[in-house]
Amino acid sequence: MQEETENIIYVRDLVKKFGNFVANDHLSFEVKKGEIFGFLGANGAGKTTTIRILCGLSSPTSGEIKVAGFDAFKETEKIKRNIGYMSQKFSLYEDLTVTENIRFYGGIYGISRKEIKVRTQILLEKLKFEEVKNTLIKDLPLGWRQKLAFSVAIFHQPKIVFLDEPTGGVDPITRRQFWEMIYEEAHNGMTIFVTTHYMDEAEYCDRISIMVEGKIAALDTPLNLMKEYETKNMEGVFLKLARNIE
Amino acid sequence: MYAVEVENISKSFEKVEALKNISFNVKSGSLFGFIGPDGAGKTTLFRILVTLLKQNTGTAKIQGLNNITDYKKIRSIVGYMPGKFSLYQDLSVEENLRFFATVFGTTVENNYHLIKDIYSQIEPFKTRLAGKLSGGMKQKLALSCAMIHKPEVLFLDEPTTGVDAVSRKEFWEMLKVLKNSGITILVSTPYMDEAELCDEVALIQDGKILKIETPQNIIGAYEKNLYAVKSTNMFKLIADLRSFEFSESVFPFGQFIHYTDKRDQINENDLINYLAQKDHKNIVLQKITPNIEDCFMSYLNK
């Protein structure tokens, strides 16, 4: 069954060097369509480098990398058109209103004005944002911003969306509403690629890879990892992996 | 004996009411945590306590000193680590530490014993610029700088934000050591799991304190039976649990969904059968003890 599922991200022997420093040392992994994939690692483990490559922002030194069916060496422009990106720090323009932000991001991806209007209406209804559609982002509560940021990141209906610490610091209830949105998109076939160093956030993912010093040290479902490392949460797994190297 | 006494403090900025009538006391020598999401008012509260802001109403005392009239005295007995690690990025580790020591009228040598455990971990990098340190190392340096003048009360505003799990763990171990040396520590954090490491926690949301208790008592006070549920299709599971006639709360929680029922006693097989009817496979249902986050949400829902 699982073998038949399409690999939306395919990485074989990815190497990225900066001079003598090897940031990514022969990484190999796949992410399936509709999967929520957690990509973890300590500060400086090489996560950011990998994500830049997968987003088509940086070119790998060697390896075979396909994202949404496109080659990470030659087809970076096509990759960019098929992915969405959301980071907790920056996503929305604080001094623009809700609709202005949506229109702006829709415009970037070349969606027609008409289409933007239609989709904006649907989105506002779905988020129950109609009353605040002309409110500046900076006047919205943090949790609302996060939900909107996610919706904007997937406004152009990408095949993959990259989320960088999407729910750090958000109140627990909004946070769950956020994860429900993610579940829904994954259920409809979007692939979700989450990077975070908050382990409780990682536990929402279908599968998790943990990077340590430029290599993938573990890759499995959270439950299997907890079993293997004999701890009751992901934090324990992470601590065992990351502390082993010291 | 209380190190911090706060009575009915309110604080408003132009549009928002950041703190709404907050009162609490912190016992001397204890580790007190403020747990709440971003925007709950934690930073405003800390700034009032370290004399950077004035409250609109209410009184606050640090070691018996009034935070408005005695602000100068308070400034020399508190240590403060603001939300962003406030270090000079273009100064080296050692230069930062020396600078903060001289500003507080002491020397690194005088109080080295206080920060030895923390600082010794970053000392190998003492000539490196602070801007080039990793998050965890910045955090250790910022803590060393906040400790170097031997404060009586230490205020740490979200010290673990943006820091990886290993460094967070080490950080909390360091706080325990500091606490044992008699310093009163107030920490704020958006991470619920850190609550369990405090002596007492205040759950804070939208400028109000929901609860002040020891972590054990907060969990002990959770009245409902809490279940963790899992199946192969989590998205559908959430919807199906919500439409179950006795369902009270349904929250995704990592690999599981946390479920409470309206009834006091439930028959687990009822629920399993219901889910099986809805085509769920590999159903897992187990009764669990709640964690702080479950409790926090139950307070929010009240």
Add this chain to the structure above:
Amino acid sequence: MKRFKGFVIKEFYHIFRDVRTMAILFGIPIVQLLLFGFVITNEIKDAKIAIFDQSKDNITQKLSQKILSSGYFLLEKNLNNYNEINQSFKEGNIKLVIVFEKDFAKHLEKERKANLQIISDASEPNTANILVNYTIAITNDFLKEINPNAKVPLQIIPEVRMLYNPDLKGVFMFVPGIMAMLLMLISAMMTSISITREKETGTMEVLLVSPLKPIQIIVGKVVPYVFLSFINAVVILILGKFVFGVPINGSILLLLGESVLYILTALSLGIMISTLTKTQQTAMLISMLVLMLPSILLSGFIFPIENMPTPLQFICQIMPPKWFIIIIKNIMLKGVGFAYVWKETLILFGMMVFFILVSVKKFKIRLE
């Protein structure tokens, strides 16, 4: 005191570690000065002149030859009487006329001195001044050549007449002007940025919670820039004197003293700006807009103040650069002493005190 010293040392670290700051501090003055200097001196090649030689002997011919072969001058025509001088200036081609007196060679031989008149079109004051100086320099050279070992030196006495602008307004204005502008810009901008930077990075929070007094923070921020701006002022003066030949006729000590006063005024203005702004960006913008443009436009540096409409003239009075330009112009060009500039000095001093008072008053001991 130890706290204060530590603070100042830290400020020096910031400055020396920031390549961009250093570049601004030392690059801009040099580039600006050279730019202005170059633009102004640029036009002097092949200036058209006329010669009115009433003597026509071998000495005047040799001297004319030497002047014309210097590369700075081109002979437009030879004149035959005094009336033609005015006529040719009015035609507009000629920048300079050289008049040799009658019996030039004879006077030089018998009385060991002769008179040479240099008339120039001073409606372009800088050019006029430079041309005259060149002519005099060439003449002196010439004298040494023809009479290398004379016991009684030969003398050609030049009589200079500046037509149309006898006071030479604007001549050498660019060195005082640039000095006033740059010192203002650098001192005020740098301090305002360095304080707001601490607000942005959050380090100001920690400083506020420390026992440091506001005055210590303020003065600590200023001290390094006093040194650096002073070095800057000296660099500008040196460049002005040795590259562009701007004279320093008055007391150098007085000149430097006034510069320090002006620097302090600018720095306190910078601090005042920073106490009123929150981000580096606004501080920078305010410094640029409120300080740089007016100090160029309203200081009398480029446009004469007396030609401005009355409201603008009033605004000019509150521009510190205006007073500084008057002071250094007087000291450098006219060579006067303190007795002649004490009023302006007092005004600058008053402004500085005002800025400092406002800053200390406005400096917040809390965050709001």
